Amino acid sequence: MKQITLDGIAHSYSGKASSDSAYALKPLHYVWEHGKAYALLGPSGCGKTTLLNIISGLVIPSEGRLLFDQTDVTHLATEQRNIAQVFQFPVIYDTMTVAENLAFPLKNRRLSKPVINKRVAEIAEMLDLTRDLNRRARGLTADAKQKISLGRGLVRADVSAVLFDEPLTVIDPVLKWELRSKLKAVHRALDLLMIYVTHDQIEALTFADRVIVMNEGRAVQIGTPAELFECPEHTFVGYFIGSPGMNLLPATVTGRHAVVDGNEIQLAAAYPDLPPNRRVQIGVRPDYASLTRSVGLPVQIRRIADLGRKRLAHVTLGRYPMVATIPQDMSDIGEQAKVTFDASHTHVYLDDVRVRGVAA
Amino acid sequence: MTDKPINNRAWFFVLPVLGFVLFSSIIPAMTVVNYSIQDTMGANNFFWNGDAWFRDLLNPSTEIGARFNDALFRTLAFSFTCLAIEVPLGIAMALCLPRKGWAIGIALVVMALPLLIPFNVVGTIWQIFTRQDIGLFGAALTGLGLHYNVTQDAISAWITIVVIDVWHWTPLVILLSYAGLRAIPDAFYQAARIDGASRWAIFFNIELPKLQKVLVIAVLLRFMQTFMIYTEPVVVTGGGPGSATTFLSIDLVKIALGQVDLGNAAAMSLVYYLITLTVCWVFYTIMTQIERRRDA
Numbered sequence: 001m002k003q004i005t006l007d008g009i010a011h012s013y014s015g016k017a018s019s020d021s022a023y024a025l026k027p028l029h030y031v032w033e034h035g036k037a038y039a040l041l042g043p044s045g046c047g048k049t050t051l052l053n054i055i056s057g058l059v060i061p062s063e064g065r066l067l068f069d070q071t072d073v074t075h076l077a078t079e080q081r082n083i084a085q086v087f088q089f090p091v092i093y094d095t096m097t098v099a100e101n102l103a104f105p106l107k108n109r110r111l112s113k114p115v116i117n118k119r120v121a122e123i124a125e126m127l128d129l130t131r132d133l134n135r136r137a138r139g140l141t142a143d144a145k146q147k148i149s150l151g152r153g154l155v156r157a158d159v160s161a162v163l164f165d166e167p168l169t170v171i172d173p174v175l176k177w178e179l180r181s182k183l184k185a186v187h188r189a190l191d192l193l194m195i196y197v198t199h200d201q202i203e204a205l206t207f208a209d210r211v212i213v214m215n216e217g218r219a220v221q222i223g224t225p226a227e228l229f230e231c232p233e234h235t236f237v238g239y240f241i242g243s244p245g246m247n248l249l250p251a252t253v254t255g256r257h258a259v260v261d262g263n264e265i266q267l268a269a270a271y272p273d274l275p276p277n278r279r280v281q282i283g284v285r286p287d288y289a290s291l292t293r294s295v296g297l298p299v300q301i302r303r304i305a306d307l308g309r310k311r312l313a314h315v316t317l318g319r320y321p322m323v324a325t326i327p328q329d330m331s332d333i334g335e336q337a338k339v340t341f342d343a344s345h346t347h348v349y350l351d352d353v354r355v356r357g358v359a360a
Numbered sequence: 361m362t363d364k365p366i367n368n369r370a371w372f373f374v375l376p377v378l379g380f381v382l383f384s385s386i387i388p389a390m391t392v393v394n395y396s397i398q399d400t401m402g403a404n405n406f407f408w409n410g411d412a413w414f415r416d417l418l419n420p421s422t423e424i425g426a427r428f429n430d431a432l433f434r435t436l437a438f439s440f441t442c443l444a445i446e447v448p449l450g451i452a453m454a455l456c457l458p459r460k461g462w463a464i465g466i467a468l469v470v471m472a473l474p475l476l477i478p479f480n481v482v483g484t485i486w487q488i489f490t491r492q493d494i495g496l497f498g499a500a501l502t503g504l505g506l507h508y509n510v511t512q513d514a515i516s517a518w519i520t521i522v523v524i525d526v527w528h529w530t531p532l533v534i535l536l537s538y539a540g541l542r543a544i545p546d547a548f549y550q551a552a553r554i555d556g557a558s559r560w561a562i563f564f565n566i567e568l569p570k571l572q573k574v575l576v577i578a579v580l581l582r583f584m585q586t587f588m589i590y591t592e593p594v595v596v597t598g599g600g601p602g603s604a605t606t607f608l609s610i611d612l613v614k615i616a617l618g619q620v621d622l623g624n625a626a627a628m629s630l631v632y633y634l635i636t637l638t639v640c641w642v643f644y645t646i647m648t649q650i651e652r653r654r655d656a
Contacts, residue, residue: 058550079556091551094569104565108556152555 001068001082001160004032004055004193008064011050025050026217027063034160037187037194039204042214043240048197051214052163055195056085084153085163089170090145092137099124099133102151109156123155126186143175147182154190161193168203180207201241205229213237229285230345235352238283244312247289247322251282253348258282261318263297268343269357274350281349286312288342289324296338299324304333315339395626413627424615424624430603431611432635438607439586442525446582447575449526450533455567457538472535474528483595486524490596510597514604517597521605524592529585533578540574541567576647580640587636608632 010027020026025047032038040048053059054066057078066074073081093101102120111119124130127147132140137148146167153162164183168176184207187194198204204211205225212222213236220234221227232238232246239245251258251265253274258265265282274280291299291313299315304326311326317339324339348355399409419425457467477485490498490510501508508516544566552562590609593599599606599614606614612632616625 056550056554058553078550078553083554085550085554087547087551089545089547091545091547093565095565104557104561105555108558108561149551152551 001193002034003069004161005067006030006032006064007067009051009054009061009066010063011047011054011059011061023047023217025054025061028219030212030219030222032161032193032195034193035191036209037184037207038196039208039211040195040197040214041199041201041204041211041240043199046214047217048214049165050217052085052165052195052197055161056083056163057081058085082156082158083161083163084150084156084159085165086146086149086153086167088166090142090149092140092145092148094136094138096137097134098129098137098140098148101137101148102129102133102155105152105156119155119157123151126154126189127151127182141175142170143172143179146171146179150183150186154186159192161195164194164196166198167196168198168200183207201243205241213240215240231347231354232283233354235281235283235349238285238347238349242285242287244286244323246283246285247324248281248283248349249317249320249322251280251348253280253282258346258348260297261320263318265297265341265346266343267346267348267357269359271348271355271357274348274355279351281352282346283349283354284341284346286323286325288345289322289339290342291315291324291326291330291333292338292340293330294338296340299337299339301333301335301337313337392626392629395622396630399623409623413623414631417624417627417631424628427611428608428628428631431606431608434605435587435589435607435609438522438525438589439583441522442529442586443579443582445522445526446530446533447579450530450578451537451571451575453530453534454537454541455563457534459542468535468538471531473531475531477528479591480595482524482528483592486520486592487596490520512601514601517601517605520596521589521593524596525586525589528592529582532581536574536578537571540571544570572647572651576644580644583643584636584640587639 006028008027008029009025010023011025012022013024014022028051040051042048050059054061057073057076057080060075064074065072068081093104096104099120102123103116106116106119120133121130124133127150129144129147129151132144137145140148150162150167153159167183168179171179180203183194183196186192196204196207198207205228209224210222211225211228212219213228213234214220215234215236221232221237223231223233228237228241232241235246235248238248249260251260253259253267253271255272256267256270258267260282267282297317299313299317299322302314302316302321305312305314313324313326313333315322315324315337322339326333348357394406396413397409397411398406399412400406416422416424417428420429453471457471458464474482487510489495490508492498492502492509498508498510507513510517510520548566548570549562552566557565588609589607590613593605593607594610597605599610603611608628609632612625612628615621615628
């Protein structure tokens with residue numbers, strides 16, 4: 001399988017959606033490519049698990065078509081798709097040993113014993129489960145159980161996509177890193193399509209080649225981690241990704257100038273045609289707004305947050321709160337300071353959607 | 361737990377419970393023990409009899425021993441028959457109940473109705489129901505030309521008592537199993553579908569292991585209740601025909617209250633009680649041991 005295509009896939013749990021808000025997942029076109037790792041990132045209830053379950057076949061979408069290469073699989077049963085899924089809580093078969101757990105999907109597909117044993121040994125080796133093969137699965141730790149769940153997916157030779165539904169939720173923080181690097185290693189070794197659902201931006205950004213940020217059933221931006229960080233297409237992406245999130249300041253924009261509560265900010269491009277009476281905001285990440293002593297816009301310091309590797313100043317610009325980075329060499333900060341914006345990383349949003357400026 | 365202060369005054373708080381247990385269980389039980397080691401010629405004169413009542417009871421060549429043996433065998437046979445029907449049937453019906461929607465409430469209430477009926481009312485209902493002349497069930501079977509007579513035919517009587525117990529108590533097993541099944545997260549079923557498991561494989565590898573704990577409770581409750589069954593056979597068959605449905609409890613009442621044979625009855629109650637206790641204890645210990653060994 002080379003790709004999975006979502007052709008106008010949408011889902012409403014009440015059947016046909018009567019209004020836009022009735023969709024758990026709003027219509028989406030997207031092509032998932034073989035060998036890549038994707039993350040679906042968004043808050044609880046944003047539709048990411050619904051999208052995942054549509055791909056695995058646990059949910060049949062109310063609209064649109066799902067294509068594996070050129071084959072329409074929208075209504076194909078889960079067990080007939082070559083998809084593996086790992087759930088939030090580890091699913092293991094209590095009464096079986098680790099080896100029997102791994103062999104279970106193959107036994108159900110009536111493979112011969114030597115083939116099963118060989119395959120189980122390979123996967124156990126890859127996931128570091130070889131030592132535990134003859135142990136009962138139920139006595140193991142949560143991370144080992146989650147590896148078994150993954151192993152049951154990988155053991156099938158025909159699997160071409162692995163879906164993860166917040167797989168690290170119940171894992172100890174220390175083991176999370178280990179398991180995540182295991183997942184990356186498996187991804188590199190097997191060259192599979194992996195889709196990873198999470199609400200943790202660090203997990204998403206470190207795991208995936210491409211991140212799909214979702215909110216209220218809509219995919220608001222699809223891009224590489226760098227794109228999401230440098231150039232959020234939607235204010236939601238701006239403040240959901242990055243810690244702390246992007247500063248969003250209500251502004252009036254004319255040409256190359258933005259005015260925030262009487263303070264004028266230079267922009268890198270011109271925005272000549274903004275329609276009137278709409279909500280205009282400028283967005284700048286704390287990393288691109290820096291505190292200075294003399295140059296820039298006057299701000300009131302509210303508090304300083306020392307994060308160790310960098311310091312952040314929580315300030316007010318006019319009436320609006322925002323966060324700026326404090327340069328390494330700056331100390332003795334009083335109650336007043338100035339702030340400068342990096343113009344090339346200052347974006348303009350019209351009703352929450354980024355507006356492209358006109359150069360020169 | 362270990363950092364709690366040790367204060368022996370805490371024992372005072374146990375005293376009320378101790379007093380209650382004394383009057384509710386220990387003193388009544390001790391009167392029975394009292395009767396079991398003494399004999400009386402009436403007029404409230406008792407004299408020491410040692411373990412003679414027990415030796416008679418446990419010796420099948422004596423009259424009381426033979427009678428006890430027969431009743432014990434009948435009761436055990438009844439318990440195992442009921443368990444063998446009620447547990448699988450209860451699980452099967454719990455699997456058939458809806459998992460979602462408005463039908464759950466209705467199904468559960470309808471299913472649980474027999475549980476709400478008092479024992480002697482159950483007996484009376486079935487006594488009338490199975491009558492050959494005016495009972496719907498009895499008359500229908502007789503009308504079909506089948507030989508069915510609760511008061512004269514031992515097999516009819518046995519089948520009837522078993523059917524009554526199944527009708528009355530399978531709902532308990534259903535409710536327990538249903539609760540156990542509902543506790544299984546959806547992810548298990550979804551994973552099983554992805555793994556390509558058949559319905560049987562799902563049952564044996566997911567549902568049955570997850571039901572183990574509630575089934576231990578169900579089997580214990582059903583064993584105790586069937587082993588102590590009294591009211592229904594007394595009302596429906598009166599222990600007959602002959603002594604075909606005279607279970608231990610019925611025989612005990614006959615000896616104690618019918619023949620006022622206090623020594624034999626007391627010895628029999630104690631042995632009866634110890635059998636129930638032992639079977640439950642052994643069963644429970646084995647099941648929890650199996651559980652623990654699996655975790656290891």
